[in-house]
Amino acid sequence: MKAKKKIKVARILLHIFIIFMMLIWILPTLGLLITSFRPAQEVSKTGWWTVFNSPLKFTQFTLNNYKEVITKAGLGTAFKNSFMITIFGTLLPVIIGAFAAFGLAKIEFKGKSLIYSLIVGLLVVPLQLTFIPILRLYNKLKLSGTFVGLWFAHTAYGLPFAIFMLHNFFVSLPNDLFDSARIDGASLWTSFYKLALPLSVPAIASLVIFQFLWVWNDLLVALIYLGGTKDVAPLTVVLANMVGSYGQNWHLLTAAAFISMVVPLIVFLSLQKYFVKGILAGSVKG
Incomplete structure (x- = not known):
């Protein structure tokens, strides 16, 4: 039983590490995607993560960049x-x-x-x-x-x-x-x-x-x-x-x-x- 518990704990730690590494890899891509849809004035004033303060505010996004x-x-x-x-x-x-x-x-x-x-x-x-x-x-x-x-x-x-x-x-x-x-x-x-x-x-x-x-x-x-x-x-x-x-x-x-x-x-x-x-x-x- 102890061996099984150790295996489960090891798997949980491994999954946490994999998820952490995945987030590190995805974060820059997510920031790039969000920034590409933001107006120039918003990009120059605030960081891309500030869009999560009011995610339903669609005026902070635009397709003009593309x-x-x-x-x-x-x-x-x-x-x-x-x-x-x-x-x-x-x-x-x-x-x-x-x-x-x-x-x-x-x-x-x-x-x-x-x-x-x-x-x-x-x-x-x-x-x-x-x-x-x-x-x-x-x-x-x-x-x-x-x-x-x-x-x-x-x-x-x-x-x-x-x-x-x-x-x-x-x-x-x-x-x-x-x-x-x-x-x-x-x-x-x-x-x-x-x-x-x-x-x-x-x-x-x-x-x-x-x-x-x-x-x-x-x-x-x-x-x-x-x-x-x-x-x-x-x-x-x-x-x-x-x-x-x-x-x-x-x-x-x-x-x-x-x-x-x-x-x-x-x-x-x-x-x-x-x-x-x-x-x-x-x-x-x-």
Whole structure:
């Protein structure tokens, strides 16, 4: 009985700690959300927590911040650009990485270990070392300042991690399963499409989350390869420019920042059930 009581007390303390940490994480986001709906004069005079003194007083909230940011600051166009960049910047490395990881995990050929070692080694290469040579190549091919150029860049930068992550999962899949499929007449493509992909949904979903968040929140790669091209500038570039343009009107920055946060939150929350499974993918064979 004493052991059970100790276990219950430990669980209660653990739950209290988790709730406390959750509140610490949510508090800044809540403050950002509330501030984004407050008029400029209210933001400059009082803190965001003062709205709870009279929560039913709707005059202290406004949508003008969002209207001004979307229309005047060009955030609407930047939002579309971010979608264009992120969707293909996520799909391409995931698709190519799945093919490469499956081949390196389940197909026997000479030099496979060396190729995989070189790919894993690319994970430690700083991105900054590639900017100048790739930018020179992009200028010759007229890819700088285009969506296609950013798609290729994010695909190249994301492939080593994608192959590494999916390879660990494909290796953990039993070889007997694929041997049985081959005996039954299944081709290599059928084994990949009908067996490997359905079993690797958690790993692929986790990879999609990582790659999506990285591309969506990227500023450095976009600045380097887009230059001063405003027509294809994503949200991060526009927000960086707003810091200088709206340094005094930071209530507008809160609205812009929350708009940029909405999509990653939706993606993460919708795929979170696969997240832990994907992180542990390949860690235990069975």
